[in-house]
Amino acid sequence: MSDQRQTKLYKEKQERVAKTIRREEVDKPPFMLSADDYFPYYAGVEKSTVTSYDMAADVVGKVSDDLQFDTTIFPWLPANLFYGPKIRILGGGTYTVRNFEKMQDPEKVRIMGPEEYPELIKNPNTYLLETVLPRRFEVLQDINPEEKYNRIVEAVLGEGQKFSNYMQACEEKGCHLTLSGLMVNPVDFLFDFFREFTGIVSDIKRCPELVRDAGLAISEAYKPIIRSMKPASDKAIFIPMHIPAFLSPRDFEKTYWPSFKGFAEYMVEQGHNVVYYFEKKYGHLFDYLQELPKKGIIGVFQEDDMRLVKKKLGSSMAVAGGLSTTLMQHGTKEECIEHVKGLIQDLCPGGGYFITPDTPMMYPVDGRPENLKAVADYIRDCRL
Amino acid sequence: MLDLKKITQALGDLDEKNLLDMLNEFIASGPTVEEAREVVAACQEGMTLVGDLYETGIYFVGDLIFSGEILTAALALIKPVIGAANGPKVGTMVIGTVHGDLHDMGKQIFKNMAEAAGFEVFDLGIDQPASAFIEKVKEISPDVVGMSGVLTLSLDSMKDTVAGLKEAGLRDDIKIIIGGSPVTEAACKRIGADAWTINAAEGVRIIQGWVS
Numbered sequence: 001m002s003d004q005r006q007t008k009l010y011k012e013k014q015e016r017v018a019k020t021i022r023r024e025e026v027d028k029p030p031f032m033l034s035a036d037d038y039f040p041y042y043a044g045v046e047k048s049t050v051t052s053y054d055m056a057a058d059v060v061g062k063v064s065d066d067l068q069f070d071t072t073i074f075p076w077l078p079a080n081l082f083y084g085p086k087i088r089i090l091g092g093g094t095y096t097v098r099n100f101e102k103m104q105d106p107e108k109v110r111i112m113g114p115e116e117y118p119e120l121i122k123n124p125n126t127y128l129l130e131t132v133l134p135r136r137f138e139v140l141q142d143i144n145p146e147e148k149y150n151r152i153v154e155a156v157l158g159e160g161q162k163f164s165n166y167m168q169a170c171e172e173k174g175c176h177l178t179l180s181g182l183m184v185n186p187v188d189f190l191f192d193f194f195r196e197f198t199g200i201v202s203d204i205k206r207c208p209e210l211v212r213d214a215g216l217a218i219s220e221a222y223k224p225i226i227r228s229m230k231p232a233s234d235k236a237i238f239i240p241m242h243i244p245a246f247l248s249p250r251d252f253e254k255t256y257w258p259s260f261k262g263f264a265e266y267m268v269e270q271g272h273n274v275v276y277y278f279e280k281k282y283g284h285l286f287d288y289l290q291e292l293p294k295k296g297i298i299g300v301f302q303e304d305d306m307r308l309v310k311k312k313l314g315s316s317m318a319v320a321g322g323l324s325t326t327l328m329q330h331g332t333k334e335e336c337i338e339h340v341k342g343l344i345q346d347l348c349p350g351g352g353y354f355i356t357p358d359t360p361m362m363y364p365v366d367g368r369p370e371n372l373k374a375v376a377d378y379i380r381d382c383r384l
Numbered sequence: 385m386l387d388l389k390k391i392t393q394a395l396g397d398l399d400e401k402n403l404l405d406m407l408n409e410f411i412a413s414g415p416t417v418e419e420a421r422e423v424v425a426a427c428q429e430g431m432t433l434v435g436d437l438y439e440t441g442i443y444f445v446g447d448l449i450f451s452g453e454i455l456t457a458a459l460a461l462i463k464p465v466i467g468a469a470n471g472p473k474v475g476t477m478v479i480g481t482v483h484g485d486l487h488d489m490g491k492q493i494f495k496n497m498a499e500a501a502g503f504e505v506f507d508l509g510i511d512q513p514a515s516a517f518i519e520k521v522k523e524i525s526p527d528v529v530g531m532s533g534v535l536t537l538s539l540d541s542m543k544d545t546v547a548g549l550k551e552a553g554l555r556d557d558i559k560i561i562i563g564g565s566p567v568t569e570a571a572c573k574r575i576g577a578d579a580w581t582i583n584a585a586e587g588v589r590i591i592q593g594w595v596s
Contacts, residue, residue, distance in 0.1 A: 197489050201446040202453050205398065246445035280565065284444070303565075325536070330570065363537045 006174040013070045013176040018233040021273050021298055021318050023352030029344045031379045032178065032320050032354035033069040034300070038361035039076035042067075042369050050078055053166035061173025067376040071176040071354075073238055073275060073300075075167060082163055089155040090137040111135040112194035114203050117210040120194075124214075124221040132194060178275055178298075180235035183225070186218035186259040187211060188242040200243060208254045215259030223266060231271035236298055238275050245280035249288070257288055268293040275300060275320075286312045300356055310347050320354035322347065323375065328357075328367030333374040340375050348384055355379060386410045386419075388426040395430025396437070398447060400454045403430075407461045420465040427458050431500035435585035445493065448584065452496030473504045475595035478520045479530035480508030482541035487534040490564055494530060494584040501588050503528075503595075514541075514548035521554050528591045531577070533564040539571050546576040559594045563587055 020030045040047050043059045050056050060075045111132060112120070120127045133152065134140040140148050167177055184192060190211065191200040203211050229237065244252050244260075267274050275298040282289065283304055290313060297317035301309050306322035313319055322343045328336055340355065347353040361367055386406060394403035410423060434451040437443040477498060481491050488510050495505050506524060508516050517529060529549070531542045542562050549555045560577040563584070572580035578594075581587040 198449055198453060198492070201449045204446065205400070205450050243446075246449075248442075248444045248447060251444075251446060284441075326568070359536065363535070365536050365539065 009068070010171070010174050010176060014234040017071045017176060017178065020352060020354055021233070021236065021296070023314075023318055023350075025349075025351040026384065028384060029348050029379050029382055030071070030354045031069040031376065032300075032356040033067065033072040033361075033376075034357050035063075035072060035361040036074075036077055037363065038366060039063050041364050042372065047078070047080075050081075053078075053081055053162060054169065056081065057166055057169035057173060060170045060175050064170075064173060064175035067373065068380045069376060071178045071234075073177070073277075074179040074182075075170045075175065075177060082159070085155075085159050089151055089159075090139060112190075112199075114195075114199070114207060114210070117203075117207065117214050121210070121213050121217045124218050136193075176234070178234075178236050179238050180232060180272070181225075181229045181237045183222065183237055183239050185239055185241065185256070186215035186222070186263060187256045188240075189218055190214055191243045197243075197246075201246070204247065204251050204255050208251070211255040212258050215256065216262070219259040219263045219266075222263060226267055226270050226272065229270075229272065231273070233273070236273035236275040236296075237267055238277065240277040241279055241282075244285055245278070245282060249284055252285060252288065261288075261291065264292050264297065268296040272296065273298065278302060278304070283308070289313055290316050292316060298354070300354075302358055306343070306353075307346055310353060314350065314352055318352040318354065319347075320356040321358055323355055323357045325357050325359050325361060325366045328371040328375065329365055331371065333371055336371045336375050337378050340378055344379075344382060344384075386423060388422060391423060391426040392429040392433065395427055395451065395454060395458070396433030398434070398450055398454065400450075400457070403454060403458060404461070407458055411461055411465065415465055417466055420462050423462055424459065424466070427455060427462075428500045428502070431455060431497060435497060435588070439583065439585050445489070448493045448497070449489070452493065455496060455500060472502075474502035475527040475591070476504045476506070476524060477528035477530055477591065478506045478508065478517060478524065478526045479532065480512035480517060481510040481532045482538050482545060483511060483513045484541050485533045485535045485538040486510045487532070487564070490534065490584070491530075491532040494532065494563060494587055497584050497588045498530075498591065501592060503591070514545040517545050518548050518552050518554065521549065521558060522552070526558060527595050529558050529560045530587070530591075531560070531562045533562075533566065536566045538564065539566055539575065542571075542577070543575045550576070559591070561587055561590060 016026045016028070016030050019026050035042070037047070040050065040059050043062050045059050050059065056076060056078045116131070119131070129152070140151065167179070171177055187200070191197065195203060200211070244256055247256065264274060273296040277300045279302055281303045282301065289299065294316055299309070299313060299317045299319050301319065301321040304321070306319065309319050309321070324339060327339055343355055357367070359366065391403065391406060394406065407423070431451060434443060434448065438448055479491055479495060481487055491507070495507055498505050506520060506526065508520060517531070521529060531545060533539065533542060546555065546560060549558070561579045561581065562572060562575060562577045563581050565582060567580045567582060569580065579590045581590060
């Protein structure tokens with residue numbers, strides 16, 4: 001493809017994405033691929049042969065050229081390049097990278113006791129740097145503060161910059177990325193990094209006020225990070241939603257919702273769009289989601305009925321999902337295209353809908369390449 | 385003697401403090417082994433209430449997990465009274481999260497509920513290859529094998545595990561149930577399992593049917 005045509009197509013994608021986030025109607029159905037490790041599989045490239053970000057960007061560019069999707073939330077994340085160096089710098093800790101996947105033993109996640117909430121609430125940054133990170137990464141325990149901070153900065157910022165350059169290279173190859181930054185909602189941060197599942201669920205039952213206040217304190221600590229990010233109309237801060245799917249509305253409202261809502265409002269006030277990845281089912285929380293800011297929000301849904309999602313939330317946020325990976329793996333091309341036609345017919349009118357796989361495509365079993373190609377070609381040529 | 389209905393209800397209501405207060409009082413009264421067993425049975429009934437409330441959409445997964453925490457704490461209090469004289473087991477099972485998958489939660493919920501229903505459960509842990517299932521089945525000859533997984537990739541591992549059990553000549557002696565978000569009727573057929581579920585309470589009912 002010529003550079004001129006690639007630039008033109010990229011600009012069209014940018015505009016289509018920005019309009020869909022604003023819930024405006026567009027010229028063709030917007031296709032948001034969520035693929036990650038499926039990129040090298042689709043490209044026919046063995047992951048172990050990709051030893052640099054330049055090579056990884058070539059893989060992403062090749063797939064983008066072939067499928068012409070409008071955007072992908074983030075590009076392929078080559079674990080050996082992205083996590084490997086960070087983990088090495090921090091001495092491994094609770095993580096390992098195996099078979100190009102980052103692994104963490106769930107039994108090692110609980111590195112904070114419930115009695116430590118007051119300390120965390122007092123100053124989340126200090127608590128993270130001085131208490132939690134040295135527990136997670138033993139290499140940080142017996143070194144002087146300067147060396148400790150240097151290691152953390154090298155792991156987080158140094159490797160982060162390499163990934164930013166990689167994202168830029170992907171975009172220059174015509175692959176539009178939605179991602180402008182990655183955050184984790186405050187109470188999910190507690191769950192993912194400090195308390196693991198049984199711990200956080202028990203805290204929510206036993207000391208809900210402390211969980212709520214810890215979430216609010218983490219939210220305050222996040223704000224300088226948000227201010228340092230540059231907003232763009234076709235980009236969004238990506239936030240995977242983890243624990244709310246498992247909470248009753250009552251527990252959610254008491255503990256998760258205050259920092260979730262406040263943080264969403266802050267990001268939107270700062271001019272950002274936010275893409276929430278609602279893992280599993282969220283039907284029991286739709287009433288709350290309707291109270292999120294009425295602009296700048298994209299909700300990607302996994303297991304909820306997308307027609308119901310659009311009906312309930314379509315006037316509050318742009319929505320994404322619905323493309324059955326099960327059908328793409330086990331159905332015929334014709335069945336896949338019929339399925340997509342139905343999504344377009346039912347969900348595209350009025351704008352604000354991205355066609356997106358119902359689960360991130362990570363493995364070969366997440367869809368046959370020929371079916372994905374047929375779906376992508378149909379969407380590319382479809383006009384609304 | 386303790387009001388057993390109150391024990392059942394406290395666990396069903398996830399009222400941890402009330403339940404443990406009652407149990408501490410009970411233990412302090414110097415109960416017999418038989419009385420302690422009745423209290424354990426009342427706790428098991430409480431777990432059934434929790435399962436029912438989950439199935440009707442009132443409780444969520446977080447509630448199931450917390451009920452397991454409460455049950456563990458309750459049994460830890462009662463165990464010294466019962467000692468080694470455990471009651472009869474309704475069946476034995478081996479469970480594990482299959483190779484390539486580190487998700488623990490669903491397996492843990494199922495384990496809690498199966499144990500509460502009287503099963504002796506041997507938990508292999510997470511990321512377990514077919515060989516680990518085969519070895520354990522050879523060792524203890526369970527009634528049931530349960531495989532758990534959340535990643536779509538885990539379906540392949542489940543299939544490999546069933547094939548391995550078949551190759552080892554063990555398949556016909558056991559029932560196999562699979563669970564986890566990617567599991568479907570079609571996947572169950574491809575894998576060669578006997579049953580599938582995405583609901584721990586339903587899963588326990590299925591395996592109860594197998595051993596009754």
